[in-house]
Amino acid sequence: MEGAVTAGVALDRFEGGRLAVVVSRLPYKCPAAPYEAAFLAEALLRRRGARDGTTIDIYTPEPYPMPTAGPILGDALTTMLAARGIALHPGRSVERIDSTAGELILTDGEHVGYDLLLGVPPHRAPEVLRSSGLAAENGFLPVDRENMATAAEHVFAVGDATAIPIAGGKFLPKAGLFAEAEADVVAANIAAELTGRSPSARFDGKGACFVELGDGKAAFAAGDFYDAEAPKIRLRRPGRHWHLAKVGFEKYWMSRWP
Numbered sequence: 404m405e406g407a408v409t410a411g412v413a414l415d416r417f418e419g420g421r422l423a424v425v426v427s428r429l430p431y432k433c434p435a436a437p438y439e440a441a442f443l444a445e446a447l448l449r450r451r452g453a454r455d456g457t458t459i460d461i462y463t464p465e466p467y468p469m470p471t472a473g474p475i476l477g478d479a480l481t482t483m484l485a486a487r488g489i490a491l492h493p494g495r496s497v498e499r500i501d502s503t504a505g506e507l508i509l510t511d512g513e514h515v516g517y518d519l520l521l522g523v524p525p526h527r528a529p530e531v532l533r534s535s536g537l538a539a540e541n542g543f544l545p546v547d548r549e550n551m552a553t554a555a556e557h558v559f560a561v562g563d564a565t566a567i568p569i570a571g572g573k574f575l576p577k578a579g580l581f582a583e584a585e586a587d588v589v590a591a592n593i594a595a596e597l598t599g600r601s602p603s604a605r606f607d608g609k610g611a612c613f614v615e616l617g618d619g620k621a622a623f624a625a626g627d628f629y630d631a632e633a634p635k636i637r638l639r640r641p642g643r644h645w646h647l648a649k650v651g652f653e654k655y656w657m658s659r660w661p
């Protein structure tokens with residue numbers, strides 16, 4: 404929250420210059436988030452009249468946006484970014500950031516200057532997971548992808564803490580929607596066991612996400628991440644209705660925790 408508020412203030416004060424959006428490392432939470440950040444920043448700066456003097460560049464180690472969802476969706480987002488004058492630099496990793504000089508130092512040695520940086524920091528699993536004896540090498544927990552059981556009896560894991568392989572050598576994205584669906588499955592199965600019923604709830608790998616595009620519009624991607632061949636994800640035509648649906652979704656969630 405602190406980072407988000409700081410970014411909002413910095414964007415409000417930004418008079419123009421080089422804006423860099425950086426994905427530092429994989430995996431990270433919410434595959435759409437850095438692209439949404441670029442779209443939203445572009446729209447905000449345009450509204451404020453600061454767009455003409457601004458370049459927006461995205462640096463990411465990914466081969467294309469949201470690779471888990473496949474190349475068709477990636478191509479569609481790449482086209483939308485280009486249409487908004489946002490330069491995408493896929494397959495480019497940042498080695499370190501020199502905030503004093505305002506420079507990204509890429510792994511291939513190139514130095515890239517920036518005036519404002521919106522960065523996705525490196526993600527790592529909490530120490531409690533790393534030292535649990537249940538984690539894979541990267542610190543996250545392998546689980547049965549249908550009932551979320553870990554290697555230890557009666558220990559389950561859901562959400563971002565897990566590492567769930569899917570087709571194509573990829574992993575299920577770290578997204579709240581999955582965390583919620585997985586938690587529902589685990590809760591139902593624990594309740595079943597406690598009441599002498601068969602624990603038959605299964606997580607099916609289906610999911611969806613809104614992609615905010617700025618200007619009050621969003622796109623919507625949905626599909627089956629557990630398809631045996633490759634995740635089958637469809638991107639719906641962007642429009643105001645998807646943005647309104649996201650606002651409604653948020654209001655629904657906030658109302659659940661008054």
Ligand SMILES: Cc1cc2nc3c(=O)[nH]c(=O)nc-3n(C[C@H](O)[C@H](O)[C@H](O)COP(=O)(O)OP(=O)(O)OC[C@H]3O[C@@H](n4cnc5c(N)ncnc54)[C@H](O)[C@@H]3O)c2cc1C
Nearest residue numbers: 432433436529531561562563564577578579580581582612
């Ligand atoms: C900018 C952004 C946009 C996103 N947008 C979307 C979206 O549109 N849709 C979507 O589905 N998902 C989205 N996500 C992803 C979503 O927020 C996460 O996938 C989701 O929060 C994962 O839930 P979780 O409970 O597994 O983990 P978390 O929400 O990270 O919760 C884990 C909790 O454990 C706590 N914790 C850590 N270590 C310890 C410890 N040792 N002891 C006690 N507590 C500990 C942490 O403080 C944290 O509160 C977004 C994420 C970001 C960053």
